[in-house]
Amino acid sequence: MPDYKEIFVKTDICTGCNTCKLACAVEHSKTKNLFEAMFETPKPKSRLYVEWVPENTRIPVLCRHCEDAPCINACISGAITRSDQGTVVTDTDKCIGCWTCVMVCPYGVIGRDKALHKAYRCDRCPDLEVPACVASCPTKALVYESVDTFSADRRKAVSKELVTGKGV
């Protein structure tokens, strides 16, 4: 597979502030402006979810654009395909709202737009250099990188930690 950039989550850094959710909803609004977006109908929807795991961990959960995506195989209308950018995309014209994708997604990250009767999910903001959620994250818990770069960065960080004895 080509070296696509993906959205990674550093769960140890996320504070659960929900800024990413807000940025996501705004980016997927009609006006793309927070103040105007708040008054849009239907209300703009965030495509990622920040979940709480006891005791005190928060994690943003979003479409993983799985390499072997169950939703692509399950879709009964052929609406879900893999894009050239490596993302899994639902063609809203073809989506009939049967929710088979919701039934098979093991991450629970496919949303149901009741007004439009269509499924929706993270699209990694194809019009932006960096997805809105990543750009907005105040603690840099969300990272937009290729798998190789991300793991190399992690290796460097851990090595530094080992040598200096300090957390990074």
Place this chain on the structure above:
Amino acid sequence: MGNHYVIVGGSAAGMAAAHTLRKKDKAGIITVLSDEKSPPYFRPMIPYIINGKKKASHITLSGNGMFTEQGIDVRTDTAVSALDTAPKTVTTKSGEAIPYDRLLFATGSRPYMPETIKGLDTKGVFSLKTLADAMAMARRLQDTNHVVMLGGGILNLKAAFAMLEKGIRVTLVVYSPEVLSQLMEPEDAFLIRKALDNAGLEIMTRCSATDVVTDAGGVCAVALSNGKELPCQMVCVGKGVIPNTDFIQKSNIKINKGILVDKHTACNVKDTFAAGDVAVTHDPVTGEKVTTALWTNAVEMGICAGLNMAGIKTRYTGTFGIMNATQVAAEPFVSMGVVHTRNKDVEVYIEKSGHTFRKIVFNKKGTRLIGAVFIGDITNAGMYRYVIREKKPIDRFKSHLISHTLHYGHFM
């Protein structure tokens, strides 16, 4: 020259296998033999053909979803009539013998037409299975103002709605006490029933057809077991399906209702495989042998068969005997695993409101999730499917399963 893969059947399982084979084996020759006249299409979409919402060109398989590979030879209108596993050939109805290296049976299923109903061969009587059926129904619909549908399954409901949307009167005749009896208990279907009633579908339960009454134009009424006669111009039979094994029965391939396969989708004879509606698979929850007739299952199993045919040993995880999702009227629902719980020694949690219904089923000891029904709110249904299928230990998040607050964080 590479392997010659021959696939009998050009729908979900067959085409999923073909595209998987193409991905994994660039050199092999892949021949798909389909008895249908139209090129492969998304079969679950045919209700939209009846009411004209979609055209045949909108639902073609090629180039969409996972069906994006090239170089697959699909031969339409090519029914297979004979099979010889030594030497390895299939023979088409027109008499052509086609040799294979590896063979997949993806012959699917056909509608069950009950013998107890007389006159089902009348003009105007349909069962919705193929694109051709849907197109014929659309034509007949032009001179129809009342349709009687026999059977209260999901396919009939979808077809019923397609016709209701065109302003045609539709009566559903159901032998069971309630619609969707395969997917849920009668009392659990109340929200769906309410939505169907509100949408204007007329439903007669605990009742069956005995005769199709005809005149010069074909069907003109249906006689029922309760003595009533419903005047109508069209009848649609949706009483379940039976696996297509006709040409295979005379061979040495093991059949018990459907074709028996091992955990790698292989039949009892070397280099033969089966997938989709025709294959007998296992239910990971109950351990029972099952055949299903679900697009999603057929694609999954077809992919698995394709991998195995390409020489990549892949275990098929099996499928729930019961699993489906859709939206009828304004009510989305998902049903999966063990959902018929009456007189069963299981732990059941039910939560109902005016808008939602939720049923969560655990095993007797309450240690494993084995089934779930969601109506109205189907959020995260896929995670429940995952917990059921993978038999995940649930002690850490059982309360979240029950209260429908499960999220991915609970798995971490």
